[in-house]
Amino acid sequence: MSGGLENDMTTVTLRVHRFTPRAERERDRARAGSPFARKSSPFGGDSARRRPRGKQWVQEYTIAARPEDTVLDCLLTIKRTVDPTLAFRYSCGHGMCGSDAVAINGAPTLLCTATVADWAKPEASATDEEGFRRTGGVDDADDTDAPSGDVPDGSLGVIELAALPGFPVQRDLIADIDPMLEQIRKLKPYLQADGVLATTDEGKVDVFEYLQHPDQLARYELLSNCIACGVCEGSCPVFAGGEAFIGPAALITASRFINDSRDTQAAERMDAIDTADGIAACQSVRACTRECPRGIDVGEEIWQLIAQVKER
Template sequence: MSGMDVASATVTLRVNRFAPRPERERAARSGSPFGRKSSPFGSSSASARRRPRGKQWTQDYVLHVRPETTVLECLLTVKRTMDPTLAFRYSCGHGMCGSDAVSINGTPTLLCTATVGEWAKHAPAAASIDDEGFRHTGSPETIDSSSSDSNIANAHGDNAADLGVIELAPLPGFPVQRDLIADIDPMLNQITKLAPYLKADGVLATTDEGKINVFEYLQRPEQLAKYEMLSNCIACGVCEGSCPVFAGGDAFIGPAALIAVSRFVNDSRDTATAERLDMIDTADGVAACQSVRACSRHCPRGIDVGEEMWQIVARVRER
């Protein structure tokens, strides 16, 4: 047996799958008084945001992998060798693009940065029942360790037989398109509406000699530090999938959009601070944030989203 076989083990990917139902276009009949009746729940653009209908099921895939293998690598193996119909999104595979955000064991994170050894879990061992029908629920010594507990004990060893189960689902808070692919357009649209680009006064600075001043936007290190971390946001949606208030961008503009605003509000070169604060000073803007700070739990770029949210909320209220 090779060294690779000794260090590897089995893992079960439990994927929540979804296949959308094809939408049928129904032509309105001219003879019916209800054929062209408008919906009381909004326009066609609002109805397009409804959660799609289709077939939902859970499917298990058993793989032989190393603990340091990423979940994305596992899915690629499934796609290439086991089930080509499995749908998921990814691009760079190195935690830089944010396109592969999903829910792993109920926690939003990136597939490419999550390893099997870190996320695989075992189901609780069933309590043993004695001859008289009593179930032992005491210390681990009273439970039969010859079954799944032995696998748990060996999961961290070189001869691990079973690493456990990893449950995969699409990113929460967004409509599902297919399998693990979520529609993040609501988040991207909210970011776009808030003009995520530098707005200067438009005056071209010149030197005493009349030449263009190439140091017009020169910043001190402390000025750069105010927004440098915020510029690392990759709009992956992990913070919004973790936020219990966000619901596709309707009731709450979302932490990702507010982080985009905060990045330019804290930029000393930007001259549209008042305009930006006005845009988020709304009922579905900073007023909807409940300061739960769940958005900070698993930011792949290390941004303390909850703290930044508190800072931008305080700035809106203090002006």
Template sequence: MNGKENGMNTVTLRVNRFTPRPERGRERGGSPFARKSSPFGDSGASARRRPRGKQWVQEYTLSVRPEDTVLDCLLTIKRTIDPTLAFRYSCGHGICGSDAVAINGTPTLLCTAMVRDWAKPAGTQVDNEGFRHTGDDFQPVPAQDGDDLGVIELAALPGFPVRRDLVADIDQMLDQIKKLKPYLQANDDLATTEDGKIDAFEYLQNPQQLAKYELLSNCIACGTCEGSCPVYAGGEAFIGPAALIAASRFINDSRDMQTAARMDAIDSADGIAACQSVRACSRECPRGIDVGEEIWQLIAQIKER
């Protein structure tokens, strides 16, 4: 059944697929004598080298509604066309961050990406006067029922090893976040009231104190900022923007007593110094965090201390 028969539109998903080759002998990771100078582990190219295996591009043409998400499309493929297609998702509402991939080369979440926003018309784009347009100034005519919306290209999240198809291995990023102790470290002294009970108001904050880190606490560690960062995705030794955001969240929390130690942890050649302030990490954050600006503020704080 095609789009013209049921009043829907058609779209083609062009998926970069990958099946790993079974590993033999010693686990991948390079020479056991290789030097690992980064305090955050082997965060360079060797840690994110793509496993060997079969790579190919496969196309799927579907009948869809323009408001359907790309995740909806993949679920349809998985359930009715090709059960071997591998991708990852959980909540389906942009909260868990597990379904981050590259759509048309841009890291984003499958569950929040609508077909109408990402489908690229096939062939040359020509306006009513016959002029060819390739830039953002071209505004295509809204799709009618039965129209072919075009092509959406999908690949695993850049900057990470690929486990299978659209599933990226983000363990390295999560390990780097964990190394920075992403939890509140307050005083060991437990405040009590005059009658010996725990003082429940010990850590009250005013609105200004909360505002300094409230948005940062929305980070879902999806990895889109890492995949957008040319330093991290390029294979350089860099702790990555996601870990720096995790550090900034507690550095800016007035209740945390480990600000100096947290700054020491990121003040290194592979930490804050490796950021080149490109700010590509800010463009696609699904939680609205201006990652580049937050990292710049960290740089300023470290220089001033």
């Protein structure tokens, strides 16, 4: 994909919400450790998500693009040919690692799976023909006399990009997801079996000790596909609102092992999430389900988990 603008090429405009952090001063570091600061949740909480200070601005880039290009393709073109200072994160580029989660047009999703055709929108005109501000979007202008969006010939439209909501911004489109990963770690995201090796009649280790039936595997198999991208947490109004809620990603991790027939700590895992900051904080909005790149119905899984915890 070329970064130059040609007359016979289609273009797209990326409107990027940028951020450069301010260097932390000694006084700020001392204040962060004040004994009068509000205590944080055992799952992370307020201090872990302290909003960094710095310069914020919106910058637009118009580049040549095709409808089938991904938003990640566009950012790489900008990085390589237009502005090397633009910061964003990615790894595999195929929707498997989850490292490139951002907000596209306000919706958390992955850069590498979002195409220009799906996300580019015509920009609505700010004023009508008489100079008054418009209150409706471009879709509301159905009659021929109504002004259309300000999209130049050959332009695919505008895509607005911001860092993943609900997390501190480190720089430009890079969010600090360490609070989410720490919450997941606190729930011990690994199999906890009884540790006793079964043996055969000949005294050898029984390698079939942990075989499962297909129906046992089906109870947690989809949940094991979670890539901890943070899209569900960025979509959650409780988590993004700055509360101490453990978050949907951690609850999905807990459910994955609670439903694993080989794990022997299901009761302890349920105790860990049966708190005011755990499942009790979930409001069942189910916004966490909308953009999951792995196809997990996060809201439904959490609802089933809540039922399991309450019925034990």
